[in-house]
Amino acid sequence: MKRIALVVQRCHPSIVGGSESLAWQYATLLQNQFQVDILTTTALDYKTWANDLPAECESQGNIRIFRFEVTIERTAFWEGLHNRLLHDFHRGRSLSYWTTALQEEYIRQQGPHSTPLLEFLGDRHAEYEAVLFFTYLYSPTYFGVEQVPAEKVLIAPTLHDEAPAYFRVYGDMVHKARSLIWLTHAEQQFGQALWGKLPGKVIAMAIDTDLHSPMELDYPYILYCGRIDAGKGCAELIEFFTRFKKRYPSKLRLILTGQNHMVLPQREDIEFLGFVSATMKFQLMAGASVFVMPSPYESFSIVTLEAMAQVTPILVNGACQVLVEHAERSEGGRIYADYTSFEHHLKDLLSNPSQQERMGKLARQYVLRNYSFEQIQKNLIETIQYNT
Numbered sequence: 001m002k003r004i005a006l007v008v009q010r011c012h013p014s015i016v017g018g019s020e021s022l023a024w025q026y027a028t029l030l031q032n033q034f035q036v037d038i039l040t041t042t043a044l045d046y047k048t049w050a051n052d053l054p055a056e057c058e059s060q061g062n063i064r065i066f067r068f069e070v071t072i073e074r075t076a077f078w079e080g081l082h083n084r085l086l087h088d089f090h091r092g093r094s095l096s097y098w099t100t101a102l103q104e105e106y107i108r109q110q111g112p113h114s115t116p117l118l119e120f121l122g123d124r125h126a127e128y129e130a131v132l133f134f135t136y137l138y139s140p141t142y143f144g145v146e147q148v149p150a151e152k153v154l155i156a157p158t159l160h161d162e163a164p165a166y167f168r169v170y171g172d173m174v175h176k177a178r179s180l181i182w183l184t185h186a187e188q189q190f191g192q193a194l195w196g197k198l199p200g201k202v203i204a205m206a207i208d209t210d211l212h213s214p215m216e217l218d219y220p221y222i223l224y225c226g227r228i229d230a231g232k233g234c235a236e237l238i239e240f241f242t243r244f245k246k247r248y249p250s251k252l253r254l255i256l257t258g259q260n261h262m263v264l265p266q267r268e269d270i271e272f273l274g275f276v277s278a279t280m281k282f283q284l285m286a287g288a289s290v291f292v293m294p295s296p297y298e299s300f301s302i303v304t305l306e307a308m309a310q311v312t313p314i315l316v317n318g319a320c321q322v323l324v325e326h327a328e329r330s331e332g333g334r335i336y337a338d339y340t341s342f343e344h345h346l347k348d349l350l351s352n353p354s355q356q357e358r359m360g361k362l363a364r365q366y367v368l369r370n371y372s373f374e375q376i377q378k379n380l381i382e383t384i385q386y387n388t
Contacts, residue, residue, distance in 0.1 A: 253269045
């Protein structure tokens with residue numbers, strides 16, 4: 001059986017969402033066709049990249065997980081570089097002052113930089129028919145691609161519109177890949193506008209579509225699931241919800257689940273539940289009047305699609321083209337650009353139960369049509385086997 005490697009910055013059951021979940025799903029979908037090794041680091045916390053786990057190899061079924069020590073964790077030096085990048089970027093998206101050396105130092109200091117992981121790739125890439133790197137952003141991908149012959153390199157960039165994406169060195173990196181794996185058409189279009197014409201296809205990610213019983217609460221609610229911080233649009237969501245309730249007093253509540261990185265207002269109509277079980281998450285999604293995704297930066301948004309699969313209409317931030325694609329292609333969601341449009345769409349959805357039901361059904365049909373495990377597995381295997 002041919003062996004493949006999947007390179008991702010973190011891998012642990014406690015990490016939910018993002019490229020880490022994508023990597024694990026792909027590993028499970030591929031394990032019957034290939035011998036799968038996941039190459040990752042000992043880090044858990046993306047803000048520090050501290051070495052929280054032992055550097056060792058463990059097996060889970062037919063998947064081996066190799067964890068390598070992080071040799072450069074995140075420090076105040078990187079924070080300074082990042083602040084400089086944001087300043088330069090927001091002055092006009094011109095990064096002309098950033099030399100190749102400075103861009104690479106940013107990536108190295110951003111972490112999680114692991115010299116042992118890179119040495120492993122350099123020494124043992126011949127054992128693998130293909131090496132699939134997850135997310136363009138971090139050190140294991142950028143410096144790891146250099147260690148592997150181009151004909152073996154596949155990259156799932158999980159790209160969205162953010163300042164580092166405009167570094168020239170990332171454009172150079174992706175052109176060294178045999179193929180790219182995109183999650184949505186919007187992501188692919190943005191990637192090719194940013195980096196030029198690239199080989200690859202939209203493969204996406206499979207979504208759990210089993211229906212769950214709705215959570216039964218004594219009040220209606222709208223729901224957000226994910227990392228709770230300002231960068232995900234949560235501060236704006238709370239502001240908009242508070243304004244909405246002031247204009248339209250009711251029993252409506254906003255429920256938030258996930259890891260919190262904000263100071264939340266102490267209000268009875270805003271509930272923070274923290275991490276919840278997968279079953280409870282799906283029950284909350286099934287019972288929500290509307291699932292809201294306020295993030296302006298998403299390359300796929302697993303939780304949005306999971307909510308859609310539970311027959312729940314969505315209300316999404318129009319600044320994110322991936323979310324716009326889900327809403328428009330499914331006809332199961334609404335798109336807001338500011339408070340006025342947020343209020344208009346939320347009021348319309350809440351006041352029209354038949355419309356909620358119709359849009360929820362369209363949302364679920366969209367997920368069933370595009371994100372089945374069988375279809376994703378088939379496309380993924382075909383992409384890996386091409387020219388291997």
